[in-house]
Amino acid sequence: MAELTLIQAVNTALARALQDDPDVVLLGQDIGMHGGVFRATEGLWQRFGGNRVLDCPLAETMIGGLAVGMAAEGMKPVAEIQFLGFLYPVLDNLANHASRLRNRTRGRLSCPLTIRVTHGAGVNAPEHHSEAIESMLAHMPGLRVVIPSSPSRAYGLLLAAIRDPDPVVFLEPTRLYRGLREEVLDDGRALPLDTCFVLREGSDITLVAWGAMMKETLEVAETLAGRGISAEVIDVATIKPFDADTVVASVERTGRCVIVHEAARTAGFGAEIAACLQERAITALLSPIERVTGYDVVTPMPKLERRTMPSPTRILEACDRVLAWG
Amino acid sequence: MAELTLIQAVNTALARALQDDPDVVLLGQDIGMHGGVFRATEGLWQRFGGNRVLDCPLAETMIGGLAVGMAAEGMKPVAEIQFLGFLYPVLDNLANHASRLRNRTRGRLSCPLTIRVTHGAGVNAPEHHSEAIESMLAHMPGLRVVIPSSPSRAYGLLLAAIRDPDPVVFLEPTRLYRGLREEVLDDGRALPLDTCFVLREGSDITLVAWGAMMKETLEVAETLAGRGISAEVIDVATIKPFDADTVVASVERTGRCVIVHEAARTAGFGAEIAACLQERAITALLSPIERVTGYDVVTPMPKLERRTMPSPTRILEACDRVLAWG
Amino acid sequence: MAQTADSPDTIVATFEIRRRRFLDENGVAIAELPAFGADRDLMRRIYRGMSFVRLYDQKRVSLQRTGRMGTSATALGQEAIPIGVASAMREEDVLVPAYREDGAQIWRGVRPEEMLIYWGGDERGQHPADPRVAHDFPVAITVGSQALHAAGVANAMRLRRQQRVAVTMLGDGATSKGDVYEAINVAGAWKLPLVFVISNNGFAISTPIERQTAAETLAQKGLAGGIAVLQADGNDVFAVRHAMLEALDRARTGGGATLIECLTYRLNDHNTADDSTRYRDPEEVKRRWAYCPMKRLGTWMRAAGHWSDADEEAMKAEIAAELETAVERYLAHPAPEATDMFDHLYASLPRQYASQRAEAERLDHG
Amino acid sequence: MAQTADSPDTIVATFEIRRRRFLDENGVAIAELPAFGADRDLMRRIYRGMSFVRLYDQKRVSLQRTGRMGTSATALGQEAIPIGVASAMREEDVLVPAYREDGAQIWRGVRPEEMLIYWGGDERGQHPADPRVAHDFPVAITVGSQALHAAGVANAMRLRRQQRVAVTMLGDGATSKGDVYEAINVAGAWKLPLVFVISNNGFAISTPIERQTAAETLAQKGLAGGIAVLQADGNDVFAVRHAMLEALDRARTGGGATLIECLTYRLNDHNTADDSTRYRDPEEVKRRWAYCPMKRLGTWMRAAGHWSDADEEAMKAEIAAELETAVERYLAHPAPEATDMFDHLYASLPRQYASQRAEAERLDHG
């Protein structure tokens, strides 16, 4: 078993998928000889050849549309979009075609494609490279939206995404690409695409996050532990379909909840979680559910990006308010 | 003062804006001699000429991009996208450019454009013609998102949108285009772009909706009144920035709330409203806030479209649950 | 800036656009006809196919006028294109249509009642029973979106080294969409087995082609992607079919993609919701009837001895009966269930949406 | 399908692509030079401008290597393009650049330190102080997006009957984007006062032009929109500037848009985060240095008596000093306030976001 970074885990899962299923084909810009701007596909072109790893002309709409057509013919395209800010031109194909082809043909055609795209800020990247728009994707019926927060979950969730018979957007937290290492067993085992992961059990407060924000969230849980407060930490992992059951069950025990996300606050996915919780667990709530989120601002350039990303300080302040409430 | 339909009110506001400000220019497909697929621009090309009312080649991305460039040069483009399903190709320009040009140039350039686009189902239209994706738009910092529910509000809000110094997406509920008439005074008075409208005062329960769903929501309020239950009805009108104050104040009085929207449930704008309410009014809440929404399904074709749109029955059932709770 | 004698410029590339035509508007051959013209049976099927489109369109419109059909578009005056295209394709090829090619879809195996079910507002019409069209794409409502899907289909064929071709059909207006250009470009870059058929009927709803683009031809849109291009007289089924056979052959033998611009004219309103007198001169439409593809082929068929008045009569009766049956089946088609909305959303519905489905079911039957 | 003697095809349109070049790679004139070549002062400013780009790029990269600068891209080997373009434009024209045209932006009035501030990760760099560039667009990071913005700017100029021109700069990779095609098409349809300048430097990151498109030239992308097209030797500042003057004049006098493909070669890595040895042969890069635009113009300048070794030395010292000042100002630039994120979001911040702003302010100073 090897200690892998998240990007290596992605690479390993891609290799495994290419190996296992001849219908899996990678699409993207600079993913071939170059190995991808983050090296997610490093060595794959060399190993599987140019008919499995396809360098594309520079056109994101095209990548989305090609993937739809290939998937309808029974292939399993896995497309890389270099940065989330470049996913917007793909939304038309995601919302109008990929997510509905099965439904609009009443099951005759389907769209088993995967779109891999980086997610989030904190790596000093240029404009449009640090976005977080998972809630827009979560609003598209027929889609699945997934975001791992560790190398092993990246491996298992990506395999699941590629094998899934329906379209999946797989968000990769750029900030975690090389930040942490974990033992990853390349056993071809997929993780479920409809389940949250409880990363830490606790009884006083539930902290809910996903992607790169798990880092700060776990840090805060540790800080709270030092103060004798037991925080349960949940990694949502699959944004759509959202496993409310796990979160509701937790909050029914803790009575308090803080949701953390990098995306802008308004209509972010935290709103959906808070809405579900008050619908299903209002009697258990000992305080309002707080959301610690990116502000409702345009994703800033590097000099200010950390000023909108939830910091441990902000998360802790919210926990304090929630714990002190009432 | 004339009795106008909503589409006539839109037409009147457009004429007024063209008349008042030489920088206002209309863009769109078939908006010229043809007058637009819904006749929103009827007579305007004839009256203001082809340099004010511009028939565009068939390309939505282009319409969005042109509008950004024109706005940056100080014009006030008002672009029509024929149906909301065709707005997806414009999202790139909305999210990456229109909504950030001011910010990314720290105030040097700005983007005073308006995108008009139909919203919602219920008119027996083909696929992709009946969408509701206001929450995706509400997640874009720097944007305003507006949706009227009556001819007079259409007039006042559209004038405000056009005059606003920042980009506004103006959603027009297709189902209301010709459904109701109202006295509309063409006095050039705009309505505020950050405020909800209380359409009916009440003390037992707050009903929140927008766009075409106001119709069923007001119907249900009437039914409830027949049972001696006093419902307050709020038209959100401006989705972004959302006027939580008005809704919170209402729920603080009523203690109960049902939110109604046509868009899919998950990550719909109802989630944001419910999240805000539990954050700010949890002590006042006598029951969970319910959301009555379109299901998490692909917008169906005409034979089934009414099966996902919130019906008076579904709204009433939710009210009953909320009123009976606890 | 005056050009000097020793010019700084050299010509590095030249291009020409050819237009193909076999029959003039009076049905008289102006060039040696392709061999298939001698195939009496085939030519009769083609003529019948075009006639079917016209009568089917009439039937669909009359259903709409009587409130039993949603909005849809006819192919009036363009019948040679869907039939010329579909008749040239093989079963294993894939058709990726727009929304005005019911004729091509039906030729390939979709039943007329299935098309009516679709235009009547029901997704089930896009799941035709005939296995021959199992890979064909459904109607594309979002203009131009089908081009990239067809490129994806063609790319799958290429990667799998199949001898199949994807054929996508587009309007003149669609050529303004970036999607279509991106499809043309990748078709060239990857030598995709793909044919773009553009029905240039002069209008995108109200927008005449002159205001859609300054390009002298739509064929030259293909030059931007380095693919083979050709114009064909779209009202001459010989030209359309001949151009298609050439393009399909090129694609099948590894020669890559072709863009064929078929010149035609939309004799009808844009669709049943449109009133074209708002934006075009009815006199022009009248004049254009002289170029009707049906009349042109009919004249030639009779002159060639392939067709008679008796044939015409028999065919019309036969088609009328067929359409009667199709309409009956359409009208008798049971209403969909509300749960249909959920049952093809995912391969299997995530448990998260089960309660929504249950509510829809309860209210549907309640 | 064999072609018969009486061909069904007629040629309906023909096109040719011309390539412009004045100086060969050794700096020798191969055609009569444009009149501006005799303008000693102008040519010295042009040569200086190109030299500035090269030295500025070196400085920026060295800042990056020492951790004081974000990721950015240089114009190494492409210097003739930004300077040829910017020097041909008028102040009232509008530049809509990509991200490799700092040289053009600086020529027009952006201060070097402002560009450094931007690439250092701060939006304030996109608000240059010089009023001459108040209408110019900021750097475009999303490849190709700028083409439609430029079309919009040009459309405003057209509607207002101004004698101004929008100029947009794009890479070869950008030509694959539908946005760029859509801009070309509307530029043709509306005869926009617009110039598309494509710097074909052979690569889009790692993707060589041969895999980007099958089009023989990028100039022919313009044929799809019916606009004027031309190739220019992008390493010959005479060709670039001459082509620009012609295109600007056409645009200004109502003749519509032009697409100019400038042939060049990216001598550097894609950007400071890239390592091009992963995907291209360093030998090829070495070979391409022979075509360096600086060397070419320098040789000609000396032969024409416009330039001397002493000039070179003086200029280098002058530029070095200028850059030193720019770097000092950049490094001394005060850090932004967290509230900056809110203060240019809307013309005035909606009250709904006031509490977020307050929190950011509190934490910034806490």
Ligand SMILES: Cc1ncc(C[n+]2csc(CCOP(=O)(O)OP(=O)(O)O)c2C)c(N)n1
């Ligand atoms: C992306 C998109 N934009 C707008 C529309 C509305 N619309 C439907 S058909 C049409 C015109 C299409 O013209 P053309 O491509 O020439 O095809 P034709 O209808 O003439 O066959 C338009 C604008 C649409 N369906 N899709």
Ligand SMILES: Cc1ncc(C[n+]2csc(CCOP(=O)(O)OP(=O)(O)O)c2C)c(N)n1
């Ligand atoms: C829409 C979009 N997709 C992808 C990228 C990532 N990216 C940055 S530069 C680049 C290559 C651009 O190549 P080209 O247009 O030839 O310009 P050059 O860098 O050679 O000047 C890519 C793919 C981007 N910035 N924008």
Ligand SMILES: [Mg+2]
């Ligand atoms: Mg047309």
Ligand SMILES: [Mg+2]
């Ligand atoms: Mg390049």
